[in-house]
Amino acid sequence: MDFFISDALAQGGEPAAGLTGLIFPIALIVIFYFLLIRPQQKRAKEHKKLVENLAKGDEVLTTGGIVGRITEVGDSFANLALTDGLEVRLQKSAVAQVLPKGSMKGGLDKADAGKEGKDEKKADK
Known part of the structure; x- marks a missing residue:
């Protein structure tokens, strides 16, 4: 059975840095802000202004x-x-x-x- 499944060997080394692991989630939040949240807030502000000026x-x-x-x-x-x-x-x-x-x-x-x-x-x- 060892022929098909290789044994996992522990490798020595340093764990990944904490900041490097956070880059992707932070970049995803920034992209969502500029593509989804900011335009929606802008449209809501324009609609509120339109309604007030009726x-x-x-x-x-x-x-x-x-x-x-x-x-x-x-x-x-x-x-x-x-x-x-x-x-x-x-x-x-x-x-x-x-x-x-x-x-x-x-x-x-x-x-x-x-x-x-x-x-x-x-x-x-």
Whole structure:
């Protein structure tokens, strides 16, 4: 049986230095900080700033994909007008992006026009 398994022989020598063994874990922590933690903190800070600067009349996109115009802003909630006579109340933290002025009107017209053109092409076939 000794033919297949070699005997382990104790080797004399110095044990590995403590600092050398810590280089890899420390390098891994530094890499995680710069690739994962720091960018996430930066995004969270930008989102907090965006939420604090919300004002009446801003056109926003929510995390749920709803586009509307802010009609009233409170401490933690905002009223969002989707169309004439239809308002919803949402948490300010649910706002994902502030859109340029006029995005609601222009975006809907373009989407409807593109849809009508596709419907006409299908009807011709």
